[in-house]
Amino acid sequence: MIHNIARDVEAFTSNAFLVSPGERGDHGADGRTVLVDAGANFDAVSHLDGDIDHLDAVVLTHTHPDHVGNVDSLRGRFGVETWGFDASHEAVDHAIADGDVVRIGTDEYRALHTPGHAVDHLCLYAPDSGVLFAGDLVFAGGGFGRTDLPGSDRATLVESIERVVETVGSDVQVLHTGHGPSVVDDPSGALELALQAARTR
Structure with missing residues (x-):
């Protein structure tokens, strides 16, 4: 089960996806309750309390402030450790x-280092379920991550999108992005559109 706890937040934040192995985040022997990105500028703990009583990990796609702002409060409430590219x-x-x-939820996700928007950017892909957490690499509607920030680079971003497209092919079933709506309708087409846009804009 995947739920964006930041979906209705009006403050500036990334999406923050709670991935749980069962109903209401019940802990199972075959799965882990994980938050993919922590978000910022809202009370993530209150959004989680009542739904889960523990977190096994917080996995970060990258460390821009809008993705990590809630890390300290999550550590304090759940005693959770965080995982990302740059320790x-x-x-x-x-x-x-x-x-x-x-391992996120009940799936095994392969980490892909995908710099361009951020030097420490990761995408996470589960071949068995076709779920891709793309962070700020690409977005719905052909959007792609900003490359006007320190450590960002357009050519590198294009190479990273190309790598993801080659890795997931047409097998991707859902694309969860760092901002905006997830893509469940033709996610491979959305990736191709973002690649074309990043190459030409």
Whole structure:
């Protein structure tokens, strides 16, 4: 079960996807309750209390402030550790390297280092279910991550999108993005559209 706890938040925040192995986030032997990105500028703890009583991990697609602002409050409430590409960042407790496999919910996700928007950007893809967490690499409607920020680069972003397109092909079933709506209708087409746009804009 995947639920964006930031869906109705009006403050500036990333999406924050709660992935749980069963109803109401019940802990199961075969799954882990994980928050993909922490969001910022809203009370993430209150959005989780009542739905879950624990978190196994927070996995970060990257460490821009809108994705990590709630990390400290989540650590305080759930005693949870965070995972991301750059373990030297204060918001990241443990590193996820390119190609590592991370268990989120009941699926095994392959981590893809996809810089361009941020040097520490990761996408996470589960081949068995076809679920892709794309962070700020691409968005619905052919959008793609900003490349006017420190550490960002358009050519590198294009290469990262190309890598994701090659990795997931037509097998991707749902695309969860760092901002805006998830894509459940032709997510592979949305990836191709974003790639074309990033190459030409």
